[in-house]
Amino acid sequence: MTPTAEDRRAPLVDTFGRIHDNLRISVTDRCNIRCFYCMPEDDPGYLPRQEILHYEEIARFVRVAASLGVSKVRITGGEPLVRKDLPRLVELIGGIPGIRDIALTTNAVLLAGQARDLYNAGLRRLNIHLDTLDAARFQRITRRDDLGRVLAGIEAARAAGFPVIKINVVAVRDLIEPDIVPMARFGREHGFEVRYIEFMPLDHQGLWDRSRVLSMDQIKAMLEAEIGPLDEVPDPDPRAPATEFRWADGGGRLGFIASVTKPFCMNCNRLRLTSDGKLRYCLFAIDETDVKGVLRDGSRDEAVAEVIRGNVRSKWIGHQINTQLFVPPPRPMNAIGG
Numbered sequence: 574m575t576p577t578a579e580d581r582r583a584p585l586v587d588t589f590g591r592i593h594d595n596l597r598i599s600v601t602d603r604c605n606i607r608c609f610y611c612m613p614e615d616d617p618g619y620l621p622r623q624e625i626l627h628y629e630e631i632a633r634f635v636r637v638a639a640s641l642g643v644s645k646v647r648i649t650g651g652e653p654l655v656r657k658d659l660p661r662l663v664e665l666i667g668g669i670p671g672i673r674d675i676a677l678t679t680n681a682v683l684l685a686g687q688a689r690d691l692y693n694a695g696l697r698r699l700n701i702h703l704d705t706l707d708a709a710r711f712q713r714i715t716r717r718d719d720l721g722r723v724l725a726g727i728e729a730a731r732a733a734g735f736p737v738i739k740i741n742v743v744a745v746r747d748l749i750e751p752d753i754v755p756m757a758r759f760g761r762e763h764g765f766e767v768r769y770i771e772f773m774p775l776d777h778q779g780l781w782d783r784s785r786v787l788s789m790d791q792i793k794a795m796l797e798a799e800i801g802p803l804d805e806v807p808d809p810d811p812r813a814p815a816t817e818f819r820w821a822d823g824g825g826r827l828g829f830i831a832s833v834t835k836p837f838c839m840n841c842n843r844l845r846l847t848s849d850g851k852l853r854y855c856l857f858a859i860d861e862t863d864v865k866g867v868l869r870d871g872s873r874d875e876a877v878a879e880v881i882r883g884n885v886r887s888k889w890i891g892h893q894i895n896t897q898l899f900v901p902p903p904r905p906m907n908a909i910g911g
């Protein structure tokens with residue numbers, strides 16, 4: 574179907590009326606740690622390097638997506654900092670008209686050596702994945718002894734001047750309970766916004782089970798019992814995945830990403846580009862659309878734009894985790910990106 578001039582200018586609206594202006598880009602499926610709820614200890618079956626999009630290809634895709642209304646970009650992985658020269662990609666994306674916000678999700682193991690360059694390249698928002706401050710539990714979760722390097726990375730990010738540092742905690746039941754309150758205290762003491770993320774069925778090995786989900790309400794109750802009351806913050810952007818709260822005593826803010834117990838799909842504004850050039854309209858999508866082909870076969874930008882529009886037009890209503898219909902996505906989390 575040949576898009577009209579109006580189509581070419583129209584924002585990316587799906588059949589449920591949701592406008593898509595937020596793009597998550599996985600720049601690699603590789604990672605330097607092994608969180609058990611994400612990937613196996615050995616042989617994660619990484620994508621061949623020649624399949625991975627070059628920074629120029631990613632920048633071109635973002636430029637086309639920006640012309641369709643995308644304004645926010647989050648860089649993810651695997652672990653994005655294992656990819657060489659990431660500040661160059663941040664600069665490329667930062668120079669694209671229409672892109673007004675760039676964020677990065679990292680495990681911070683390599684951040685100490687890269688924080689300043691990323692900041693100088695224009696990055697301003699960081700989400701750092703850290704489930705515990707306990708070295709033994711860190712090792713048990715990640716199968717690596719890198720807690721010290723993560724904390725050094727966080728310190729380097731603060732020293733570099735990052736105004737927004739959020740800490741992502743994946744809340745797995747019968748594991749993370751001893752960390753719930755200490756992580757909140759860590760956030761209060763250092764001015765970080767802690768985000769508790771409900772455990773989602775995205776791991777390689779199919780470990781997920783509803784009984785392992787520690788819900789937003791349960792975590793909130795634990796925090797209020799130990800620390801004090803939380804007041805819900807009116808949502809500045811209802812399409813943002815986190816439900817935000819602030820401590821009644823002025824101790825800062827925290828958030829919950831309750832994808833399982835309080836799905837927010839009807840407000841979804843996100844698209845995902847995988848490191849091997851597949852466009853996914855949902856974290857849990859079964860189908861995905863190849864864009865590497867049109868990025869590499871000499872096609873014009875309009876062909877790339879039409880692939881993006883087509884993907885959004887085909888977007889489903891949302892994940893089916895809470896129904897009998899749920900089928901885990903054919904790609905593990907490290908190959909999709911947060």
Ligand code: SF4
Binds near residue numbers: 837838842855890
């Ligand atoms: S599960 Fe899919 S549709 Fe729902 S909010 Fe997440 S990405 Fe959007």
